[in-house]
Amino acid sequence: MITKKNIDIYIDKIPPAPQSLKETLDLLTHGELMKAAKVAQSDPALRTYLKNLVNKPVYGFKNEVSEISQIFGILGVAGSQQATYNYLLTLLSPDKWTLFKLNSTIFYELQARLSARYNIILKHLNIIDKDVQSAITLLPAAIIVAEALFNEKIEDVKLLKNTKALDYNTILKRLCKVDLFDISQQIAKKWEMPNKISQIIQVSSGIKPSTDKEINKLGKWIHLLLFHELSQPIFIEAGLNDFIDFQVEFVDDIYEEFLNIMGMEY
C-alpha cells in the first residue's frame, strides 16, 4: 500500500521554508518583534493568514486586529513565533483534501483552536518558553502527512478499517516501520524548527513517552487536547476522530485538571 520509498519521495518534495518566513522567525528568535513584523508585513499571504488566525473567536479579541505590527505586539514574541509556524504548516497542506473532509477554513480553525487552548494550558502550567509554545504548530503535520500518503488508497484503507480498528499511524508503522510523527519530525528538521518541538510532538502521539519529565508532561497535555478538539463535530465530520489512536491511560493523571481548565463537568 505505502512503502518507505513513497515516504522518502514525499519528504524530498517538501519545499524549504520561504525566505521571508525564515527571516521573520530569525528575528523573532532574537526578540526583534517590530523588525519581524515589518518582514511579515511584506508577505501578503502570511499577512492575510495571521489576520484571519488571530481574529477567530477562539483567540477572544474584542476588536478586529489588522496590522501585523499590532498582531505581533499583542501576541508577543512567543505567540508571534507560534502564529508564524502555524502559517508555515499551511504551506504543506494540500489544495484539495480527499482522505479527510477538510478545506483550508476548517484546517485553519483546527490550528487556531489547538494554539489558543494550548496557550491556556501553558499559562496554567506556568510555562514560558517560546519553543514549547510553538510545539503545538507541528501537531497538524501528522494529519497533512496522513492525507498525502493515504489519499490515493482511500478504498483500500476503508476495506482494512472495516475489518480491524486500525488507525493511520498503526497502518503506516506496520507497513514501513515509521509513523506519522516520525515523518513530522523529519519535516521539522527540514524546516530547522527547534529540536524541542519535535520531541514534544513525538510524545504527543501517545505511544512514545519520553524520559524527560517536562517533555513527557507537555506531550500528554497535547495528546488530550488533540482528542478534545477531534471530538468537535466539525472535525469528526472531517473524519479526524480516529486518525490516530487515543491513549486514554496515558492522559489519565491530567484528565481532571484538563476538565477544570476547559470548564467541563464530569
Added chain:
Amino acid sequence: MRAILKDGIAVFYPQGFLDGNSAKSLLSIEDIKATENLEAEMILVSLKRVIFFNKNGLEIFVKMLSKVRKANQAIVGFCDYDTKKFNSIIKFFEKELLFSLFNSYEAASLFASSFKDENKTVLIYCEDKSQRSIMAIELHNKGHNPIITQTKEEFEEKRKNDKAYDIIIENTHIGSMDGGNISARVTGNAIIYTLSTYLDADVTNNFNISYHNNSLKVGFRLFIFESYNVVSMNIHAVNFFSRLANSAAEYNATICFVGMQYEKTNIKFKETLEDSGIIFFDKLDDILEDKELLAELGASSVGNAKDKRSLNKALVSQLPKFIDATAETIKMMTNAEAKKESASIYTIKIQNTKDKIASSIGFYGDIDGMVVLIFPKNIAKKACELLIGEETNDEELIMDSLAEFVNIIGGKMKSLLADNDINIKITLPRTYSEVSELLKVADNRKGVQVDLTFDDDHFSFFLTR
C-alpha cells in the same frame, strides 16, 4: 463512523469526548443503515477510548442503536469501561436501562452465539440478584461454567485467585437478549446455527437460506443447529428443516441438532426429522470433541459437491476484476507486486502443496461462484502481519487472520464489481491449513486457474462455480 464486525459482534470505537454534539456526528443514519446490513447479533459501542461522556451523548447512541435492534433484533449496548464509567451510566439511566452493559468485549462475546470456545470458567458479581441469575442462565446455556458470587466480599476474595477463571464479569448489565434471527458461526469447518424460543413458519424468514446454500458451495459439509434454547417446534418448522436436509443430501452434507428438548415439542417431529437424515445429539461437545465423529459427519473430509456447475460467460468476463482484487489486496497488505505467470481453464492443479495454506470464499447475487486462494505460508504470514501487528508462528492466529485477510479480498471484489453495477454478497471465508483438504472440495471442479508470483513466491487463484 462504521462498526467493525467480528464473529457476529459489531463494535463502534468512538474516541475522546462523547456528548450530545459529538455523538450526533459520530453516528449518522448511513452508519446505522450500514450496521443493519451487517446482520450482527450484537452491536456495541466500546468506551475504551472515550475519556468523557454525558447522558446526552450516550442517549443519542442508544436511540440510534435501537433502530438496528428493531430491524435486526440485535442485542445492543456498551462495553469496555471501568467502574467509574459504569456507575455514571447506571446513574444516567437508572430506570430506563433497556440496553446491555459489558465490562469488556471479551465478557460481551461470551453472551454471543458466535463465541467460538465454549466451556469458559466465568466469575460473576452483580449487586442485582435477578441480573446475576440472568447472566448465569445465559452463560450456562451458551456452554460456559459460571461461578456466581453473592457478595462483593466473596467476589473480591475469589478474584484474588484470578488464574482460576478465564474471564471475570463485574459491572455488567444484561438488557433484553431475545435475538430473533438465527445467527451463524464457524467452528473449525462446521457451521453452527443457534436457534431459540418458538420455531414456527417464521423460521423461513429468520434463516438466511442464500448464506446457507453458498456455504454448501464453498465446501462446508457439517451444519449444526444448536437448540438448547428452543421451547417448542411446530409442523411448519419441521417441514422447513426436512427440506433443508434434502438439499444438504445433494452435497453429501450433514445436518445435526444438539440440545433439543421435547417437553413442549411433539417427539414424533424428531422421528420425521430423523427420516429426513437429520441426526440428533444431546450436547455440542458430543460432536466437536469427537474427532472421528467429526470426520464421519463431514467436518474434516469433504465429499465432492453434486453441484458442479460450469463456468459461464458472465463469470469469466469478470475474471480480471477478481484477479485485480486479489493482487491489489495482497499488494496493499505486503507491498509485494504480483506477476501473472499462467492462466488455464481446467480443474485445479497445485504442483507443490508443501508449506501452503488455502482459503475459499463464495459469492452470490448478480453472479455467483467461489474463489479459491492457495497461499505460500510466507505470503499469508506477511499479509497477516499488518492485521496482527507482529511476526508470529502461532498457526491458529495466522489461520484466524487469514480469514480476515480473505474477507478483505472479498470486500475488494465486491467493491470492484459494484463499480460495474454488478452486486454480490460474500460468504464467510473458509480456511484450510492443508491444501489436501481444499482439494477434496475443489478437485474435479472446472474453473479458471491463474498462477501468480509475489516476490518469487508462487500463489494460485482459482475461480469456479
